[in-house]
Amino acid sequence: MATDKIRVLIVDDIAETRENIRKLLQFESDVDVTGTARSGKEGIQLALELDPDVVLMDINMPDIDGISATEQIRQKAPHIQVVILSVQGDPRYMRRAMLAGARDFLEKPPMGDELISAIRRAGEVARIERAKGTQQRNSATTASGNPASMSGFAPISKGKIITIYSPKGGTGCTTIAVNLAIALNNEDTRTVIVDANLQYGDVAVFVNEQGKNTILELAPRVDDLEPDVVEEILIKHEASGVRILAAPQRPELAEKVSADQFSKVLEFLQRMFSYVVVDTSSILTDVVLSTIDISDVVIVLTTQEIPAIKNARLFLDLLKTMAINKERIIFVMNRYDKRFSITPERVSENLKHEISTTIPLDEKVVITAINRGVPFMLDNRSQPVGKGIFSLAETVRARLNILESENEASVKR
Ligand SMILES: Nc1ncnc2c1ncn2[C@@H]1O[C@H](COP(=O)(O)OP(=O)(O)OP(=O)(O)O)[C@@H](O)[C@H]1O
Ligand SMILES: [Mg+2]
Structure with missing residues (x-):
């Protein structure tokens, strides 16, 4: 200069x-x-x-x-x-x-x-x-040897992996993954959704884009991926701009993707996108466990139902034994209905882990969106459930910032 x-x-x-x-x-x-x-x-x-x-x-x-x-x-x-x-x-x-x-x-x-x-x-x-x-x-x-091939794709810093997990099936992981990704995605923070529910993944169905390429196209060549090849295989959801890496078409194909291959794909996507949002199954497969392990933040879902809360407790305990820093966990209550006496405050207190965000119950908006294949963050985002997603996106960004600055501080120390 x-x-x-x-x-x-x-x-x-x-x-x-x-x-x-x-x-x-x-x-x-x-x-x-x-x-x-x-x-x-x-x-x-x-x-x-x-x-x-x-x-x-x-x-x-x-x-x-x-x-x-x-x-x-x-x-x-x-x-x-x-x-x-x-x-x-x-x-x-x-x-x-x-x-x-x-x-x-x-x-x-x-x-x-x-x-x-x-x-x-x-x-x-x-x-x-x-x-x-x-x-x-x-x-x-x-x-990397060939930085030029990344230009036009790469965010300046490494993208963040945000995993949505619920220890109880049907709690709303896919709903939240898809809508959160839409809230996070913009020109500057390109976002991809990856379906880690390899047997019964339905992210592509939620956006009405089934029947296209899937992770099966990438898994065998994880060791020499190129951004333009990956970009080809990702589904482009035109209405939102979000990219999707779909799960295999049939459950018996799930075993063709190993946990190691899956992690490598995620790590490659981190070089191309600012946010890599991963939807998971409740079953803790090796793929899901290793994804949790390399995630920057894990969004853990519960509802107001006792079995969901019980499982949340078990899972939070498991994360502790996996030595996952508590700051990396964002505990969320989905399908919140204030008519029920089990409040977020009570659950937070009981499980000694604060619920950071609640997403209200709205069957009309949510089920209609799923059946039409049009996520509610596209055409119904001003409804309370949409506001819940926006607030979750804020929480995620804020948490990532805190983790980043702690990281910087520990590097300096
Ligand atoms: N906030 C909400 N309000 C009302 N209904 C909801 C809400 N969130 C999710 N649902 C409904 O719950 C059902 C399950 O949602 P979803 O498929 O997103 O859950 P999941 O955790 O991904 O399930 P699975 O374990 O099958 O992968 C769907 O019918 C969806 O419409
Ligand atoms: Mg799901």
């Missing part, structure tokens, strides 16, 4: 604010305002084009808000540091901003000194992260 000044991008929808900040910074010899953006969307675009060290980000803006914009910038360019400037001194905002990956949080209007020292701190971190990124990219190039 030609200069070692800290390069700053200002993102705010109000012209006056942008101008005031620019004025505050103009006499700092080590700071250079390289650009200004008027909305979250423009902020993301300019951040990726100009590659600044620090982004000063407003929260309330048209199109994409500052917190989502922060999340997207950090996902694509993790070396860029974001300092949030907001009139909302609310700690909940602050927490959300931090979870989205913001480095610092200043109240508006910022004091000159305060702003400049925040920029310097963030600029320093950006420099270190940038150097680290270059190192990693260099070693990745040598390791």
Whole structure:
């Protein structure tokens, strides 16, 4: 880089604010305002084009808000540091901003000194992260041999495996896997659903795309997969953009896929997608167990019925013996109906594991969606059950962020 000044991008929808900040910074010899953006969307675009060290980000803006914009910038360019400037001194905002990956949080209007020292701190971190990124990219190039073949497919960082499991059949794994994947999928966070219910997998049926390629096409060649070949075999669900890796067509074919092959496929998909959502069967096959083992987070489902709660207890115990960190588990109550006395709070207390999200019972919306082969997150997402899925998607993102920052912290230690 030609200069070692800290390069700053200002993102705010109000012209006056942008101008005031620019004025505050103009006499700092080590700071250079390289650009200004008027909305979250423009902020993301300019951040990726100009590659600044620090982004000063407003929260309330048209199109994409500052917190989502922060999340997207950090996902694509993790070396860029974001300092949030907001009139909302609310700690909940602050927490959300931090979870989205913001480095610092200043109240508006910022004091000159305060702003400049925040920029310097963030600029320093950006420099270190940038150097680290270059190192990693260099070693990745040598390791994989052919990085060019991944371009156009690869997310910047390794994708996350999110597995949905219920220790009791018929609890809603497939319903949640399909709809959660649709909620997580967008242009920037491409999402694939993988059906790990190898005998009776029905993900493809849920989206009315049965009868196409399945994992059987990939299993024999797991050791030399190529992104374009994999992309060919995945089913493209046109209505949502989500990709699907379907289960074999007949139950007796399940044994043709080994746990090792299955894990390798998942690991390859992590290089192509931001989120790999895995639907499972309740039967703990080797495939399901090894998937749980390599998952970043496991969503464990229960309902308000005693047998489901009993099995949830058994399964949570099993995860403990598998030494799966409790933070990797997201405990969810599906088909929640407040008329029943078994509340999420009671179950949380009883099983000593907090239920993070509840998804309400709505047979009309859910069953109609399944039978039409049109997931409710496509055409009915404002219903309470859709809101439940959105809130689960938020929980998943937040949890992944926490795990990521813990991971970073332990690497530094
Ligand atoms: N929130 C909900 N409200 C109402 N019905 C639901 C809800 N979630 C799931 N269901 C219903 O429960 C049934 C089972 O759902 P689903 O197939 O998603 O469960 P599963 O855990 O994948 O089952 P399996 O063990 O067969 O794989 C379906 O009939 C579905 O419509
Ligand atoms: Mg299922």
